[in-house]
Amino acid sequence: MNDALLSVRNLSVSFSTYGQTAEVLKDVSLDVPARSQIALVGESGSGKTVTMKAIMGLLHHPPATITGGQIFYDGRDLLTMPARERLKLRGTAMSMVFQDPMSSLNPVFTIGDQMGTILKYADRRLGRSRGKVERMARVHEVLGQVRMRDPERVTRSYPIMLSGGMRQRVLIAMALLSEPKLLIADEPGTALDVTTQAQILKLLKDLVEERGLALMMITHNLGVVRETSSYVYVMNKGVVVEHRPTAELFASPADPYTKALIGAVPRLTGGSGFGRAGAAA
């Protein structure tokens, strides 16, 4: 136990389907100190999404079983606290930014309706009450914070009426509604074009720094790791294979898997990898 905002200790998760059991997380430990920006990187199937879902309490049981470990938030173990207590934290103290802006918003309700509903039940869990008008005021305020130009128009819109970049901003705004201390971002912007993604990452970083949030960035993209984090955990096959400050990792990767991962980044000039030359450029 330490003083990190989020601390995962020796977390093990297995999935069982049709009588077969697969261990997808083995003794995963990681720390997210308050106001820090860390990244969790690995290829598809490395266990980063399962780690995130376990932290958020989104795993479906069955097929998933948490076979061991603890997840401390603010010093309290999420896995042993009563379900009601844990529900109070979800979407409020810790919140998620979803990956795909095209599919993460309900197509048949307006943005205002969806954000209002999230806020309404977050308030209810926290024992606060806010009228409809106040709720919409808060929604408009947060949409303004994610640099949305016309919040009133956005709240009246259906997702289909907004661009991908705007929808991603809405997803960020949704996560910020109840002023969380920890943001878990699941590869935000990967579904967008590179320019828009860069804007989104910049926005996210600015927001996190402005309001002193802790950010856990989950990604397979080493470029994103470099842009957004100061400390990085590398995962492979359900195990954390290496963790160190981001700059150090890129300068001298120690684990063979990390080396391979860095080596796999395509370069326009031929060859591959970030390397020292790439870092200097």
Add this chain to the structure above:
Amino acid sequence: MEFLLFLIRRIAWSLLVLVGLSMVIFAIARVVPGDPARMALGPTATQEQVQDLREKLGLNRPIVEQYGLFVAGLARGDLGRSLLTERPVNDDIRDTFSATFELVIATIILAFVFGVPLGVAAARWKDRWPDNLVRVLAIFSAVTPSFFLALLLQILAGYVLHILPTTGRLPANMEFTANITGLLTVDGLLKGRIDVVLEALRYLLLPAVALAAATMGQIARITRSSMIDVSSQDYIEASRAFGVPEPIRVFKYMLRPSFVPPLTILGLEFASLIGNAFVVELVFAWPGMAAYGIRTILQKDLNAVMGVVMVSGVFFVIVNLVIDVLVGFVDPRVRIRGSR
């Protein structure tokens, strides 16, 4: 404004469909073997009598002229005379349509009110006992012919338990004329005759259940698969991560996007029941248009057949128009794309 344009386009299109329908049904009615005049007069009539009637009906004129007369009548709202009942077809249809309409509405309400919640329950407890129960129920209701169910209900509720009436729309000794809408329940309410409403509902129950079972099973299955589809969408997982409680997730975030397929099925069923209700109508001696239609087809009563088909066609077109509007209301994507 855009919506109005959409409606006008749809109505124009529907009129075209109806013109096509009138041609097809006109042609079919004349290709089917058998002489309507001979069938109406019976085997003892003389050749001259048959010839006379043929001339009276205009059957000896060229086919194009016959069609012209038929369309002219249609435009005046006159469907001609029925050979079977020897009354204007308009009157026959007016008297029988409301009975079928009331039955079909009751059927649709039953199918919807039970089908949708069953589908939701099956999806919510997928692969557990509620789901299995609903699946078995849906298959049984879909494969049981409506006449079999009708007879079964009649025997059980009518003859064994004596709790529900088995034939007709109202008790024979009840004095009531439904001359506002033709629907006994609605007219009963409008005239403040609660006794009539209650009796009418009692008489409606068995035929409506017999007719609703298959549709209900279909609605339950479609709702189930549609809900399961939606439940694995990212936005449902997202609403879970944001802490939206489960009842809201299921009944708001999942049900509404799942609603278009059951609604579409419902529209198609609604319209096809108008014609297909005849089996149940015959079993329950329900004085409906579907049964009337079958009797006139067997008699080759041309005017009546075409009248019934045209009325069914108009009804089909109207119901589907209403469903299109509802779909646009349920799913804004349809509305927004449609208006562009």
